[in-house]
Amino acid sequence: MAKVRGDISIDIEKCKGCELCVVACPQDAMALAKDINKQGYHYAVLVEDVCTGCTNCSLVCPDAIITVYREDKKSGEKIPVAEVRNVTGDIHITVGAEEDAQ
Amino acid sequence: MENSMHEVEHHYDEMSVVCERPSTLLDARMHYCPGCGHGVAHRILMEAIEELGIQEQTVGVAPVGCSVFAYHYMNVDMQEAAHGRATAVATGIKRCLPDKYVYTYQGDGDLAAIGTGETVHTVNRGENILIVFINNAIYGMTGGQMAPTTLLEQKTSTTPYGRESSFMGNPLKITELLAQLPGAFYVTRQAVNTPVNVRRAKKALLNALKYQKLNKGTCMVEIVSNCPTNWGMKPVEANEWLVENMLPYYPLGDMKVPSKEDIENA
Amino acid sequence: MGELRLMKGNEALAEAAIRAGMDAYFGYPITPQSEVLEYLTREGYNRTKCTILQAESEIASINMVYGAAGAGARVMTSSSSPGISLMQEGLSYIAGAELPCLVVNINRGGPGLGTIQPSQGDYFQSVKGGGHGDYRLIVLAPATVQEMADFVEEGWDLADKYRNPVMMLSDGALGQMMEKVELREQRDRTARKAPEWATTGKPVERDRNFITSLFIKPEEMEQVNLHLQEKYRTIEANEIRVQEMDTEDADFIIVAYGLSARIGHKVMEIMRAEGVKVGLIRPITLWPYPYATIAKAAEHVKGFLSLELNAGQMVEDVRLAVNGRCPVGHYGRMGGIIPSPEEVVEVLKDMYSKIQ
Numbered sequence: 001m002a003k004v005r006g007d008i009s010i011d012i013e014k015c016k017g018c019e020l021c022v023v024a025c026p027q028d029a030m031a032l033a034k035d036i037n038k039q040g041y042h043y044a045v046l047v048e049d050v051c052t053g054c055t056n057c058s059l060v061c062p063d064a065i066i067t068v069y070r071e072d073k074k075s076g077e078k079i080p081v082a083e084v085r086n087v088t089g090d091i092h093i094t095v096g097a098e099e100d101a102q
Numbered sequence: 103m104e105n106s107m108h109e110v111e112h113h114y115d116e117m118s119v120v121c122e123r124p125s126t127l128l129d130a131r132m133h134y135c136p137g138c139g140h141g142v143a144h145r146i147l148m149e150a151i152e153e154l155g156i157q158e159q160t161v162g163v164a165p166v167g168c169s170v171f172a173y174h175y176m177n178v179d180m181q182e183a184a185h186g187r188a189t190a191v192a193t194g195i196k197r198c199l200p201d202k203y204v205y206t207y208q209g210d211g212d213l214a215a216i217g218t219g220e221t222v223h224t225v226n227r228g229e230n231i232l233i234v235f236i237n238n239a240i241y242g243m244t245g246g247q248m249a250p251t252t253l254l255e256q257k258t259s260t261t262p263y264g265r266e267s268s269f270m271g272n273p274l275k276i277t278e279l280l281a282q283l284p285g286a287f288y289v290t291r292q293a294v295n296t297p298v299n300v301r302r303a304k305k306a307l308l309n310a311l312k313y314q315k316l317n318k319g320t321c322m323v324e325i326v327s328n329c330p331t332n333w334g335m336k337p338v339e340a341n342e343w344l345v346e347n348m349l350p351y352y353p354l355g356d357m358k359v360p361s362k363e364d365i366e367n368a
Numbered sequence: 369m370g371e372l373r374l375m376k377g378n379e380a381l382a383e384a385a386i387r388a389g390m391d392a393y394f395g396y397p398i399t400p401q402s403e404v405l406e407y408l409t410r411e412g413y414n415r416t417k418c419t420i421l422q423a424e425s426e427i428a429s430i431n432m433v434y435g436a437a438g439a440g441a442r443v444m445t446s447s448s449s450p451g452i453s454l455m456q457e458g459l460s461y462i463a464g465a466e467l468p469c470l471v472v473n474i475n476r477g478g479p480g481l482g483t484i485q486p487s488q489g490d491y492f493q494s495v496k497g498g499g500h501g502d503y504r505l506i507v508l509a510p511a512t513v514q515e516m517a518d519f520v521e522e523g524w525d526l527a528d529k530y531r532n533p534v535m536m537l538s539d540g541a542l543g544q545m546m547e548k549v550e551l552r553e554q555r556d557r558t559a560r561k562a563p564e565w566a567t568t569g570k571p572v573e574r575d576r577n578f579i580t581s582l583f584i585k586p587e588e589m590e591q592v593n594l595h596l597q598e599k600y601r602t603i604e605a606n607e608i609r610v611q612e613m614d615t616e617d618a619d620f621i622i623v624a625y626g627l628s629a630r631i632g633h634k635v636m637e638i639m640r641a642e643g644v645k646v647g648l649i650r651p652i653t654l655w656p657y658p659y660a661t662i663a664k665a666a667e668h669v670k671g672f673l674s675l676e677l678n679a680g681q682m683v684e685d686v687r688l689a690v691n692g693r694c695p696v697g698h699y700g701r702m703g704g705i706i707p708s709p710e711e712v713v714e715v716l717k718d719m720y721s722k723i724q
Contacts, residue, residue: 018137062141194435
């Protein structure tokens with residue numbers, strides 16, 4: 001079975017090279033670049049084409065600069081993105097301690 | 103450093119975005135040190151506000167401390183409070199704008215040292231606000247001095263030989279203390295050191311903001327965080343130190359959770 | 369004509385606040401002004417649905433005022449000297465963030481815990497700063513229960529006009545004494561709209577508002593200070609309030625504000641009856657201070673007496689205004705003692721004989 005395909009883009013000029021994404025990547029697909037950005041940091045890059053779009057790197061990124069992309073597992077087509085911006089409908093209240101997301 | 107490194111070919115146009123910077127977080131480079139947990143906490147708080155669609159109805163309060171400039175990043179109406187007084191400022195806002203979502207974002211020095219009085223009384227009154235409490239066991243902005251939450255034996259610039267309880271007191275579990283108060287509605291301790299913990303912390307923030315609509319009391323989300331710079335570690339090491347030292351003393355989990363009746367009778 | 373009532377100064381102040389459309393009051397009990405909070409908790413919410421909250425301290429109170437003012441509310445707090453001391457940090461922040469609010473000080477004797485009796489020992493604190501940094505409070509000094517009521521709405525209007533905190537500096541005697549007071553009509557508090565800079569939640573069409581007094585870059589901080597100073601010059605040019613009584617033909621002038629002005633007025637009457645032409649200048653705004661009025665009078669009088677319930681604070685401003693053109697004396701009692709007019713007459717006669 002083909003692996004889920006994912007990709008990331010990094011706003012490298014905002015990257016501070018903290019390396020948390022590198023450690024968080026379950027595919028070991030990330031590393032710090034040899035080059036430095038304008039701030040003087042070795043910025044994070046995707047170095048192996050094995051990204052699954054799991055979002056771990058983006059979740060732990062303290063500078064919120066990693067965008068994660070993913071391809072649908074079966075069809076290889078685009079998957080719909082949960083569009084939640086500026087929804088002003090009623091907020092649903094859930095009960096008690098909930099199980100962790102995912 | 104990856105010496106034989108090559109950048110992979112990207113396929114963005116063939117895929118969909120599944121995770122990105124929330125629109126509620128301004129497109130500014132944050133001033134925090136590399137690896138600092140503040141950035142993650144900012145992002146998940148802003149994601150929660152974005153997902154609930156409450157950006158227009160939210161007013162935040164920034165503290166004094168490293169996150170004093172939170173209003174440069176959070177794209178909601180905000181006020182900058184005097185050191186320790188964020189919950190008093192939030193009380194003033196919420197009492198005048200009871201239909202808005204009001205939150206404070208405070209560090210350990212702000213909330214648990216200079217502002218302990220305001221914090222305790224705000225929760226005791228059950229003000230319908232969200233308190234986001236960032237605990238990294240040190241004073242970041244002023245250069246790494248002892249915080250009320252500094253661990254025993256932890257070295258800081260004002261405990262150069264380690265914190266010693268008979269002389270410098272004990273690390274303050276203020277969140278446990280606040281959870282005892284009748285005015286507290288939802289109290290939880292989370293962390294942002296791993297992807298799973300980030301997801302959990304965001305869920306807690308989402309719940310806390312949802313609960314605010316019930317007008318049933320104060321919600322508080324403590325986030326155990328790091329301070330690589332003042333702990334004197336690389337960010338990755340700091341998160342390891344956090345797991346080994348912070349989490350045993352500040353265990354993660356809910357301390358006070360609303361019951362089904364609490365919510366249904368609201 | 370508005371409704372007439374016989375009221376304590378503190379109660380008249382509270383009643384006037386409700387009628388002026390107050391949105392919120394945050395305060396902490398302290399003698400001799402606790403009636404303000406008591407009156408408001410009894411009457412405020414029931415009549416206009418305004419917020420009245422007993423805070424855990426004066427520090428919390430003033431920071432709640434900051435939050436409410438930043439949210440666009442018409443807000444006030446009141447306290448007495450030690451409590452006002454606790455509020456100084458908050459006042460500096462409020463002035464720095466340019467938030468409009470009203471702060472009432474029912475001045476009691478100090479220093480320290482002092483006494484609960486009336487004093488004017490907080491003049492310096494009110495007009496010269498008190499808190500840190502280059503800021504000014506607009507300071508109104510009532511001398512009657514009527515003025516304690518009137519200066520509430522006028523204070524708020526000034527605060528809104530200039531986005532600046534306003535202090536009403538009264539004292540324990542005026543707060544506790546009963547006088548006839550004419551009350552204004554009830555304002556519709558819902559008719560007042562929050563200013564556009566207030567943090568009321570960011571609509572899509574506007575950028576976020578933020579309230580702050582933090583400007584870490586020196587160039588920016590200097591510009592903020594220059595802006596504040598320009599505002600203060602405008603206030604000085606437009607808002608000085610002073611009452612002159614029989615100053616035109618006077619050979620000698622008493623300068624006094626608030627409670628002291630009432631004593632000064634009696635002294636003036638006694639002296640006039642004895643043939644000595646004494647006049648009275650009563651500053652109503654202590655900042656901005658009526659330097660020009662005093663300077664003008666200094667052209668033709670033989671001397672001034674600054675009459676205060678303190679060790680000599682306002683006398684420094686009188687001397688600045690007189691600028692050496694004639695002698696300036698001071699008489700004051702401290703610790704909650706209110707001098708009798710006769711006692712002041714003796715002082716004045718002694719001083720007057722020396723400068724003849």
